Amino acid sequence: MKETANNKDYALLSYHHIPGVHNLEIFERAGGYQTMKECFKKDPEAIKEEVKQSGLRGRGGAGFATGVKWGFFTKDRKAQKYLLCNADESEPGTFKDRFLVEKNPHILIEGMIISAWALATQKGYIYIRGEFYQQAMILEKAIAEAYAKGYLGKNIQGSGFDFDLYVHRGAGAYICGEETGMISSLEGKPGKPKLKPPFPAIKGYRGLPTMVNNVESLAAVPWIMKFGAAAYKQWGTEKSPGTKLFSISGDVNRPGVIEVPLSTTLKDIIEIHCGGMRNGNKLKAVIPGGSSAPIFNAEDSYAVKMDYEDVAARGSMLGSGAIIVLDETRNMGDVLKWTLEFYHHESCGQCTPCREGTGWMEKLFKRRERGTAKKSDIDILDRTASSMRGQTICALADAAAMPTQGMIKVFREELEQYVTTSTRK
């Protein structure tokens, strides 16, 4: 039997089919918070080890192993430190964290309490993008319910451990999704990234050790602790274990969020989980991991397995798991133009290669609007993108350069034609 989306046995959306599961009482009746209670009887180090063994990789975009990152965190349980959940979800094409939080805020809260106990963080913040107002309210309400039950606050479950959790709303800036930009923002400043090292795990919010994890990473922790690392590895591959949420949008019949084992083929995702292509049109290209990910042509799209290594081997990245599907009617020039405008708008301006590079790329690509573009502009675009990489405080410059160079590699002719077609009337 073919697996279908939102499988009840999977790690993240296993409660999603239960009506009203955003209420603590219903979540708990379905088995929620049981794992948290068990975890308070466990050695925190054993919890960290289990998460490490599971091979869970950070779901915010970079795919760094969560357990390994936790291993860099100070073991001094008394030292003041923070747990920061990244719910900024601003990578274009991504909406999975919103979906998770809307229907089941408690799975995230349970995951955060377990993680806080393992890491001995006394305070946690869920940094949620300003646009997710209703979702922030859902989290506020769920947190209040958890406080009322004594799952948050002082001496949780008689463990002697205190943990306070708060929602912190952003105010509309993509760059606050980058962990150090997020920390600046939480500190009440413009969300400008800071140079790494030091990494936040060593020196983060207010100069103190801060563990930053994505919503989906933290929400996977209760399942891993309930069923064990070995069970989690039944899905996916050696290097990409577990299940993953994908946000699919664009030219498919049923856009939305699905949970599938890593390494599911993109073909199955499009044809089975998303009901195939809209209007029966032919597939032309797919952006497989958010706007920063280099685009795939149809052939690669139909061949790729959605795990970290296969997507990388084909020259792109799994990123946040945002899949944008484009059919034969789409012009790649438009897609690149929209992408370039976005990065230029969102560059925080601290680094010259990023500020100037994103601006220049956008301007160059829009010369057609004045009728002054040449075919060779595409080469200049390629060189400009190339010169931006690895030169800056944060990875936004790379995130702008990669899809640009990727697009040129796959659709050069179409771009050349696009820029030389004047739009001037």
Next chain:
Amino acid sequence: MNDKLTNEKFEFSAENMKTYKDLLTRYDDVQSALLPVLHLAQEQNGWLPDHVVEYISNLMKIPSIKIKEVIAFYDMFYDVPVGRNIVHVCTNITCSMFGGREIYQGLLKHFDTGYLTPTRDGRISLQKMECLGACELAPCMRVNNDFVGNVDLTTAIHKLEELP
């Protein structure tokens, strides 16, 4: 216009003052509460003119210039007057595929206004935004705090004309 408004008075309502005090307890320093405090002030006042900034500056003991820097950095804090209803129109990749940009331009034309400029009746400000994190609803907008998806220009206009 700005000059006239700087003479106006602002202070948190009694209820918001309570919320303000509660917000401070959530953080280990005062400045960390700045974003939530600005959200609160903007909810009460609609936008964040100089006299509101001064008030917050005195209240939190943060220099006004630092607060203005923050307001300027974030797209959802307004240092210009805005309409009673804020409408975000997404013009990022997926929404643009389904006409998001044409909808934005069409709305500007219909309401005879520009980016963030309030309509003459003060009812609406339109703001073009990057991906709103709801691409499955493309083309999508946010009307005040709610997502409205799968719109076209006609349904968008209809929806906005209903706003108070």
